[in-house]
Amino acid sequence: MALINTKEMFKKAYEGGYSIGAFNISNLEQLQGVLEACKEKKSAVIIQASKSAINYAGINTLVALVKAASDEIGVDCALHLDHGPNFEMAKKCIDAGFTSVMIDGSHLDYEENVAITKQVVEYAHKFNVSVEAELGVLAGTEDDVTSDVHKYTDPEQAVDFVNRTGVDSLAIAIGTSHGAFKFKGEAKLRFDILEEIQSKLPGFPIVLHGASAVDQKAVATCNEFGGDIAGAKGVPVEMLRKASSMAVCKINMDTDLRLCMTAALRKFLAENPTVFDPRKYIGAGRDAIQAVVESKIEDVLGSANSL
Numbered sequence: 583m584a585l586i587n588t589k590e591m592f593k594k595a596y597e598g599g600y601s602i603g604a605f606n607i608s609n610l611e612q613l614q615g616v617l618e619a620c621k622e623k624k625s626a627v628i629i630q631a632s633k634s635a636i637n638y639a640g641i642n643t644l645v646a647l648v649k650a651a652s653d654e655i656g657v658d659c660a661l662h663l664d665h666g667p668n669f670e671m672a673k674k675c676i677d678a679g680f681t682s683v684m685i686d687g688s689h690l691d692y693e694e695n696v697a698i699t700k701q702v703v704e705y706a707h708k709f710n711v712s713v714e715a716e717l718g719v720l721a722g723t724e725d726d727v728t729s730d731v732h733k734y735t736d737p738e739q740a741v742d743f744v745n746r747t748g749v750d751s752l753a754i755a756i757g758t759s760h761g762a763f764k765f766k767g768e769a770k771l772r773f774d775i776l777e778e779i780q781s782k783l784p785g786f787p788i789v790l791h792g793a794s795a796v797d798q799k800a801v802a803t804c805n806e807f808g809g810d811i812a813g814a815k816g817v818p819v820e821m822l823r824k825a826s827s828m829a830v831c832k833i834n835m836d837t838d839l840r841l842c843m844t845a846a847l848r849k850f851l852a853e854n855p856t857v858f859d860p861r862k863y864i865g866a867g868r869d870a871i872q873a874v875v876e877s878k879i880e881d882v883l884g885s886a887n888s889l
């Protein structure tokens with residue numbers, strides 16, 4: 583088994599009308615839950631880690647862990663830097679063995695975003711590493727950066743950006759946002775923007791961030807067993823499936839995995855007050871992640887049998 587870049591998986595996903603799930607991890611059990619699900623469903627997958635996840639786990643530990651688990655479980659996967667904040671971080675991940683990196687210059691001035699993305703692409707491509715960039719701003723918080731409003735991606739600018747940077751995939755803003763509180767009223771995505779980008783950049787892989795569905799049962803379980811999460815709302819599954827059948831080839835999900843793991847741990851600990859073996863309660867979290875990822879592969883991504 584090997585860590586692979588995203589080139590082939592995106593090509594197959596685009597042609598097949600499905601998406602690859604990109605799941606954020608920062609520990610062993612999250613990783614194992616995701617990979618076991620992908621093995622079960624024979625699905626291609628991207629394991630991703632943010633700067634804060636890398637700080638938490640340690641970059642070399644993370645790379646070794648992902649390589650070893652991919653080997654042991656028997657699933658090839660890409661290891662991707664999520665929301666890389668600068669060239670130095672992207673370089674550090676490439677040098678450590680990541681096979682894909684995101685350089686997120688979406689909060690910068692347009693020309694600065696072009697320049698930093700180009701710089702990362704030039705370095706990454708020497709090592710056969712894929713690069714994702716972002717154009718447009720999602721409402722909510724991405725690592726340390728917070729925005730109150732969406733700044734939808736401009737399709738004309740997307741074409742210029744892709745041509746000038748040579749980037750391999752592009753994250754766009756069409757109304758999704760990070761975290762568990764995505765919509766105050768009705769959920770709405772700008773499919774017209776996605777369609778226009780697809781028609782101007784045929785065959786080019788688009789990425790959707792902030793794509794957790796925020797399962798109300800997981801939220802209810804958290805709250806039933808001592809949590810306090812009010813007003814959580816995610817992206818409806820039908821919308822994600824529709825995006826997957828279009829130019830979207832990568833769908834990022836973190837919040838759903840956090841919620842299901844937290845729900846499982848809270849429930850397990852509340853129902854088993856005498857247990858203090860971490861393998862038991864964290865293991866319950868791992869099983870929950872596996873179940874959620876299997877359902878994402880079937881209901882959201884359509885990526886079963888893509889390995």
Ligand code: G3H
Pocket residue numbers: 606632633634635664665723724725760836837
């Ligand atoms: O887009 C943000 C991801 O959910 C990563 O979040 O920076 O808390 O690891 P994090």
Ligand code: 13P
Pocket residue numbers: 606664665759760761762790791792793794795834835836837838
């Ligand atoms: P969610 O918060 O919707 O899971 O999005 C995660 C994400 O986009 C990571 O980059």
Ligand code: ZN
Pocket residue numbers: 665724760791792834
């Ligand atoms: Zn994101």
